[in-house]
Amino acid sequence: MPDPTTDSITAVWREESGRLVGALTRMTRDLDLAEDLAQDALVSALEQWPSQGVPANPAAWLMTTAKRRAVDTFRRADNLRRKTEEIGHALTEEDGMPDLSSQVDFIEDDVLRLIFLSCYPQLTPESRAALTLRLVGGLTTTEIARGFLAAETAMGQRISRAKKTLSEARAEFELPVGEERTERLDDVMAVIYLIFNEGYTATVGDDWMRPELTNEAIRLARMLADLVPDEPEVHGLQALLELQASRGAARTDAEGRAVLLDDQDRSLWDELLIRRGLAALARAEALAARGRPVGRYYLQAAIASRHARAATPEETDWPGIARLYDVLAGAAPGPVVEVNRAVAHGRASGPEAGLAVLDAIPDGALAGSHLLPSVRGDLLARAGRHLEAAAAFRDAAALTRNESEQMLLLGRAEEEDRAIG
Template identity: 50%
Template sequence: MSDSLSVAGSGGGREAVAAVWRIESARIVGALARYTGDFALAEDLAQEALAEALVSWPRDGVPHNPAGWLLTVGRRRAIDAFRRRSALDDRYAALAHELGEGGVASGAAPADPAREAEEMLWDPDRIDDDVLTLMFISCHPVLSREARVALTLRVVGGLTSDEIARALLVPTATAQARITRAKKTLAAARVPFAPPAAGERAERLGSVLSVIYVIFTEGSSASSGGEVIRFDLAGEAQRLARVLSRLVPDEPEVHGLLALLELTAARFPARTGPDGEPVLLEHQDRRRWDRAAIRRGRAALARAEKAGRGLGAYGLQAAIAECHAVAPSVEATNWDRIVLIYEALGRLAPSPVVDLNRAVAVSMARGPAAALPIVDALVSGGSLANSHLLPSVRGELLARLGRGDEARTEFEKAMSLCGNDRDRALLAGKRDALGQRDVLG
């Protein structure tokens, strides 16, 4: 189904619809999925309600309870859908009774959705359950990572296919295909609209956290294109993490992820220069860091620590980000503590990226000679072979050790692997600086 926001409406009415949809879409889709028991149908019904709003609101004005209006229309469309499927079954009868629309089946005109919406009361507990369930389903293990990201941005984030395509740097048709395929996969796997069983909850929650982290990572360090930071994508991940922290307040790793995102985003204002070029940590003006975001991040980290079960992988990364956030300069940063946290993170969630970051911390704490063997082990092991990060770090270490020719080779390799225009220019600058030093020397 096409995105209603992309094809109809104009002016203030359309802007009101877009604003309400971005805030309330997850609640509306979740409620419709609960009522119908059909996740894919619920998303289509919500889109149909959205299309009707884009016609009605600019003409008749924005209703007093816009979210209730959209839900009422969506539920009516559900009745129509079930009627088309031989609608006198038990499910249709139950829905019609709940809406007080028994007359619809006999051909009576439906009531005004605005009047119904005025009387609709949203049960906060039920709404929260619906949104959390929606997150679990959007990030279901039967879906690929790409499908989870696209579906989460669509049904939980309320983004259109065009917005998702721009966010993921893919054609709109590709974004739409991922969403459609994801819904078909969920239907084929007969995934019910229900929270996971207690035994599956931790694993499924981990999938939700992973998707939010992937969205934020692509936003905070764009892998391709001409921008260093994708603020829209990173901001959406932060919003999803805040929603999740309210839905599951007793899960420390949820607060750990939120802390990591807040503390990382706090540095965004200083990470780019006037022309959008990247600014490395050692050159950033820390006065430009977002102190409110740092306070929010540290508060979230404190909540994660308060649980008393030890920090998880996201919490440990947040603790590292906190070390940077409280340090007055690169030189005054507690690099020894960062090394220790990376070592703990490597034991808890081993990965070559963690080892590479640990090597950077070791180089700051103990010098480049101590860090180079860690990086060389990653090279010999074939880890991160397609990432520009490994040769970039190795080039930096070699440059600091005075091995200019080898460093130049590494920077050129990193440039060939780097998909981001700004980062590639930064690497070229490092390579060229080596040449200048050779001439001067």
């Protein structure tokens, strides 16, 4: 039976770990030490809260405990004076305990700094994602490895290498400014979107989705929107994730098999997530109306909103979606956008129009991906070219590493075989 105190500790940790590690990193200028101190505070909570009860302000309790550990660490290292000068604003003269009131103005900036640090340019996208989940999301190495279907040892090594890279590069725990900040913000959003996509449609494994990753990505997107409220693209990202995730309960059947959009029971769509997504999109639109630039996340959210507002598949505004994809192709060109644009034009103007978009994608642009043959199969099926469609679906099934998706594609190939009759 679940322990409610342990559940409370886990919830508090997931919510506060980013702020805790961020504040400690700012004070100590040592990411590894900051994480160790935060983990020590978590261990203390696990030891004390079950018998003493959850404190009235659990976040402040964790921060106080971690800072006390920091003082003890520096004292043992015989560096108390030097380190106390570095973190003096966090310590009281009377007893060396932290003055929590002095931290209020720094907490959110600390989280933002930590997010930007996790997305340091020299790290690979995969390492950025793992480090973001670890430092900002508060996930354990075991949880991250499970989410990405990686060995725990390998994931631990990846995180360690990422932190070593930051240390060797002497990465500054400061918010970048100007063009660097813009570029890094793009990296931050890309990492959050990467985490979401891995949860929304798993790359490998038996399951179609991994909700723990989608939920964490949404939480990070909401946090980023609170931290950077004047950037419409950040609100666009939040809107996109909320709207996409709203379909989660309808994307699998009772046996866990994948269900395509047109076949989903829309009464299962999460209305709260839809409302949150539309509200975030409205915030992005308001900022755009004031002259702030928008990009691919806003445009994709606008596309997702067309689906969210359609009570039935037949009510979907495919011409509007196709127009939005045309704009997206200009703002963020790439083969994946073109494949999705082909779907939209195929539904808005007929399958041959969609196939024409696919045919214009350069050879080899999506080599090794199942995306292009699966969409080609769908368009061929709608065009009544069943033999070609069956072959395309089998090609796609051979390329995917997700078992649920493979079963769906092979099932569609069998449907086309039967249609040939």
